[in-house]
Every structure is written in C-alpha cells, then in structure tokens.
Amino acid sequence: MQRLQDRxxxxxxxxxGIGLATAQRFAQEGAKIVAVDLDEAAGSKxxxxxxxxxxxxxxxxxxxxxxxxxxxxxxxxxxxVAFNNAGISPPEDDSILETGIEAWRRVQEVNLTSxxxxxxxxxxxxxxxxxxxxxxxxxxxxxxxxxxxxxSYTASxxxxxxxxRELGVQFAxxxxxxxxxxxxxxxxxxxxxLFAKDPERAQRRLVHVPIGRFARAEEIAAAVAFLxxxxxSFITASEFLVDGGISGA
Ligand code: NAD
Numbered sequence: 001m002q003r004l005q006d007r008x009x010x011x012x013x014x015x016x017g018i019g020l021a022t023a024q025r026f027a028q029e030g031a032k033i034v035a036v037d038l039d040e041a042a043g044s045k046x047x048x049x050x051x052x053x054x055x056x057x058x059x060x061x062x063x064x065x066x067x068x069x070x071x072x073x074x075x076x077x078x079x080x081v082a083f084n085n086a087g088i089s090p091p092e093d094d095s096i097l098e099t100g101i102e103a104w105r106r107v108q109e110v111n112l113t114s115x116x117x118x119x120x121x122x123x124x125x126x127x128x129x130x131x132x133x134x135x136x137x138x139x140x141x142x143x144x145x146x147x148x149x150x151x152s153y154t155a156s157x158x159x160x161x162x163x164x165r166e167l168g169v170q171f172a173x174x175x176x177x178x179x180x181x182x183x184x185x186x187x188x189x190x191x192x193x194l195f196a197k198d199p200e201r202a203q204r205r206l207v208h209v210p211i212g213r214f215a216r217a218e219e220i221a222a223a224v225a226f227l228x229x230x231x232x233s234f235i236t237a238s239e240f241l242v243d244g245g246i247s248g249a
Contacts, residue, residue, distance in 0.1 A: 003229035005030035008076040010068060012059050012118065013086030015042030017188030018137065021217035022083055022224045023050050029225055031081065034072040038086075059086045059114035065121050079125040081228045084118040085137040085181075087111045089194045090153035104152040111156035112163075119167055123176070131175040135227045136164045138180040140243040147208070148201050161239055168237025177236035179227050184243030186215040210245030 009026050013019035014035035023033050023046050033052030037043030040056050047054035055071050057064035072079050088110045091103040115136050126132030141150070142157035164180035171178060185191055185205050191214065195202040206214070223242045226232050241247050 002030035003225065003231060004081070007031045007080040007228070008034065008072060008078050009081035009083060009228065010034040010036060010072050010079055010122070011083045011085060012036040012057075012068075012114070013137075014046050015039045017190055018183065018186060018217050018220045018224075019083070019085045020046050021221035022085070023047075023052070025218070025221040025225050026081075026228065027051065029229070031228075032076050034068065034075070036068050036086070059084075059118060060109040062117050062121075065114075065117040069121050069125060073125055078129055079122055080129070080132055082118060082122040082126075082132070082134045083137075083224060083228070084115045084134065086114060087137060087156075087190070089190045090150035092197055093149070094152050095149035096151045099152050107152040107156050108159075111153065112159040115160050115163060119163070119178070123167075123171070126176045127171075127174055132177070133228050133232075134164075134167070134176065134178040135224055136160050136178070136180050138164070138182050138239070140182050140184045140241060140246050142180070143182055143239055143241065144247060148204060165237045165239075172236050177227075177232070179232075179236060179238045179240050181220070181224060181227065182239050182241045182243065183220050184209060184215060184241075184246045186217055186220055188217055208246055208249065209243075210249050213244070215242065215244060 009031045014023045015037035027050035033050045035047040036055050044054040055068045057068045138160040139157040141154045142161040161180040168178035
C-alpha cells in the first residue's frame with residue numbers, strides 16, 4: 001500500500017533501531033526519505049538503501065536542525081512528515097540520588113531540547129503548506145514512569161509527551177497533526193546497550209510486558225507509518241502507546 005506516496009519525510013536517528021525500520025517502512029509506502037543521524041556510516045547506508053538523502057546532523061544543535069529541514073525542502077520541495085526520533089539511553093545509574101547534573105543535562109539536550117528544536121523549525125514549512133504530520137518519540141515511561149530508576153530519561157520523555165500534546169492542540173486547525181509515539185521496550189541497540197550494563201533489568205522489564213516479549217523495531221515502524229499517513233487523520237495530540245499491553249496491566 002502506498003499511503004505515503006511522494007510525501008517527504010525527515011527521520012532523525014534513522015541510522016539504527018526504530019528510525020532505521022521506519023525509513024524502510026516509509027520507503028515501502030512511497031515516501032521520499034531524508035535520513036538524519038550523527039553516525040555518518042549508518043545514516044548514509046540507510047539513505048542509500050531507501051534511495052533517499054542523508055544529512056549528518058546533531059539534533060541537539062540548532063544550526064544543524066535548521067540545515068536539515070532546509071536541505072530537505074531544497075531537494076524535494078516540501079516537508080510533509082517529521083519523525084523526531086533520535087535519542088539516547090539513560091546514563092549508567094540514573095536514579096535521582098546518583099545522576100549528576102551533567103548527565104541529566106545531556107539527556108535533556110538530546111532527548112527533549114532536540115524535539116523542541118525539530119518542532120520549532122519544521123512548523124514554518126508545514127504552516128506554509130497547510131498540512132503536515134509530526135511524530136515525536138517519547139516512551140511508555142512518559143505515561144507510567146519507570147520501575148528501573150531512570151529519572152533523567154523518564155523526565156525527558158515526559159517533556160516530549162507534554163510538548164506534543166500542546167502543539168497538537170495549538171496547530172490542529174492548521175492541518176498539522178502532532179502525536180507522541182510511546183513505545184514499550186523495543187529490541188534495538190539502545191535497549192541492548194542498557195541491558196548489557198544491567199542484565200537483570202531485562203528480566204524485570206520483560207515481566208511487565210503482557211505480550212511476553214519486547215517489540216521488534218518493525219512493529220513500531222508500522223505504527224509510525226499509520227501516524228504519518230492520512231489513515232490517522234483524526235488523531236492528534238495523542239499519547240500513542242505501542243507497548244505490548246504494559247499500560248493496561
Ligand atoms: P538506537 O540507539 O538504535 O538508535 C538511535 C539513533 O539515534 C542512532 O542511530 C544514533 O546515532 C542517533 N542519535 C543519537 N544521538 C543523536 C543526535 N544527537 N543527533 C542525531 N542522531 C543521534 O535507539 P532506538 O531504540 O531506535 O531509539 C529511538 C528512539 O526511541 C529514542 O528516542 C528512544 O529513547 C526511543 N525509545 C526506545 C525504546 C527502546 O526500547 N528501544 C523504547 C521507547 C522509546
């Protein structure tokens with residue numbers, strides 16, 4: 001199905017995990033992809049694979065964010081979908097009693113300030129077009145909190161969720177939808193890195209997933225494609241949970 005035929009989609013963190021799977025899915029659905037990542041090798045590989053464009057950018061840097069949308073617009077003539085997805089995992093001991101201010105700030109910069117910058121700089125394009133879909137990657141922890149002590153990460157994702165809700169409401173009448181994607185645990189390098197530091201954490205997490213396993217990145221990408229497409233035309237300002245039942249348990 002070509003639900004995204006000729007839509008221009010800018011995907012941050014496209015070099016790995018959820019971003020990579022979404023670039024592949026969007027391309028299957030007909031979109032033109034602008035793959036953004038800090039990691040040049042991984043980002044250009046996915047851009048080549050999907051016949052898109054690679055822009056190396058640090059999403060926490062405002063000049064980089066401005067440049068990535070400008071490049072997308074100059075190359076393809078519109079920016080229809082922004083998947084603001086790049087993020088980092090919590091620092092080693094992210095309990096409130098242990099996390100230092102520098103680690104806290106870094107997580108807020110990459111996970112939250114980046115989403116503020118991406119929304120701020122993509123909205124003018126979408127307002128001129130009178131349409132657009134913005135999907136910001138939060139997490140189930142933004143809704144439920146986390147039992148595994150990751151205060152800087154949970155707070156950053158809570159901010160992404162609150163910002164998405166507010167923007168969704170503010171721009172609804174302009175044809176721009178803004179949703180917060182809230183995945184449960186997904187088997188990606190980010191999660192594997194976290195569990196490598198603390199193997200017991202994986203078991204503790206798994207117990208809370210009613211479906212009994214972690215998500216595959218492709219399962220999250222399918223939800224993102226839905227939110228990007230007109231199939232979700234009445235969905236905005238939502239916390240879109242794709243969590244294997246965690247929030248219902
Ligand atoms: P991942 O580590 O596999 O991929 C993240 C990508 O983002 C990498 O390619 C990395 O190079 C890139 N990146 C990191 N910092 C960047 C920066 N400053 N500028 C540009 N690119 C940068 O991670 P993932 O699991 O696919 O996570 C993607 C998003 O989903 C993150 O926001 C994460 O917090 C969120 N999330 C993940 C899970 C999970 O269980 N994996 C669950 C809920 C939410």
